[in-house]
Amino acid sequence: MGLRAAFHIMRNDLRLNLVAPFATLLSLIVPINFLFLFVLFAVGGAKVPVGVVMSGHGTYDASFLHALQSALTFHIHNVPSSAAGQGLIQRHQSVATIQIPRGFSTAIKNHQSTSIPLTLNNLNADFADDVRRAMPLAILNFYHNVFPSAIPFDWQEVDTYAHNVTFLGYLSVSIQTVALLIGGLLFGGRGAAREWELGTMKELMLAPIPSWSVVLGKLAAGMVNGIASAALIFLVLLLLGLRPLFWAQFLAVTLVTLFVFISLGVAIGSIAKSQFIVTPFAFALGLPLFFISGAFGPISWSTPAAAAIARVFPVAYANAAFQHAVHGYWPIDTTPVWLWSILLGWAAFALAASWLAYHRAAAKH
Structure with a gap:
């Protein structure tokens, strides 16, 4: 019963997204616009x-x-x-x-x-x-x-890595991170808030289904939308000539990162209960985190304060894993085991936050 209800909730969310695809279009336009601006910056300012x-x-x-x-x-x-x-x-x-x-x-x-x-x-x-x-x-x-x-001396260059990574190549991979960050918050947050705005959340609360199925349905709908959005952004990366060296890692970090931010989006949507609050909040939270999370270079190259803040959030670890999956180098002073532990820990925390936020919001009604 619970899984079937979650499936129908997911299907209904996907149908509503097709009717009103604002979040989908926004999650695509913003990262591609960033990429376009970065291309101009890299080409014009090199x-x-x-x-x-x-x-x-x-x-x-x-x-x-x-x-x-x-x-x-x-x-x-x-x-x-x-x-x-x-x-x-x-x-x-x-x-x-x-x-x-x-x-x-x-x-x-x-x-x-x-x-x-x-x-x-x-x-x-x-x-x-x-x-x-x-x-x-x-x-x-x-x-x-x-x-x-x-000149009584000469110099000899010893490269750490087998190939150079261009500034544009680094930035382009970071775009995948911001696509998951903003898209996840929008898909999860607007999907949850929309039920409260339309009044259908009360119907779901009164229906003879377990409450976890509502959260599961929202998360599943967000994942479907998020994967489609991430795939389109990835096509842009392919057009720029970028190919992952480690496909399994690239897909894994995509799914985990998307799950984290969709879950956080569901939590925000359950608390805000308004799409008009979720959208600016997603940008207000997402963009600063993106810019301090190693979008332009390893976080250790920034100020100690900015690096310390970045290490608190999952974006820095997701971006580092993406850079390694595509370019083959590790731009963070964290071991792979510890990095994945942090990302999976964030996934568990975000899932718990989405459930608690919905449970508390439903308890008030």
Whole structure:
């Protein structure tokens, strides 16, 4: 009886979601909008635009230009004069103008001192500091390539991982986490609150069915909607060229994380009893947690206070597990066993919270 009732409650919720698919559309639009903004941010902000004036055409002029290009910081625009470079700065199309002066190659060849004028737009401290850090690196690379004997040391890079993870690749995986976070809260919360708004919750309370079947039906409906939403977001990741290295882990963390937030959503919906409260609350709770949970890098790279707060919530652990499943590295100082223990502990806590919230709400009626 209880399982059959839960099935009918789930089916009714799914039917209502098709009639009024607000939560479904919102759970899709927000993560995809985030991904679109992050793509623009990653593509547009990866390198600093600078103008380079080549006053001469000597051998060392070209070598220094190559050193600038190899600094992994500059997006170079070749400009004919300092005035043209200044024009780019004034039109906010460039952060700096670097002038390789006339006679640069001759001075280097004769071991004479020379200077490279740098006009810097220091309005944005981050971009300005990128230029300040990259210029000494470019000079070092120039001398290392042209006069290797002039530098009495060399460097050797030892990579921790077999491949690099791009900023966009990291952010794109984090989108899956925010999709589960916001989608779960919306699906669970709006599904529970809707019954109170329509008055059908009283009918369910008076029906000869166990109370746990109501919670189970809501959770099952939320899981079906959430899995469909997560699958669509995952298709976007596939279009970006991302493929999980560990499929079983990817699917497992998807299901566990979705269950956690759907259960918490059911609890919030039972307490609020209003979809108009659930929706802003889902964003007010979800977005700050997402941004401090390692969406842009390991949480240990942030401030100690932010990292400590992030460790309290399951989002940081879910995102770390997603990053490992897709990219193959472990971006959190927590063992896999402890991480899964935390996620499963949160699942148990969220399930208990959904049941207690519904039970207390029903007891008042």
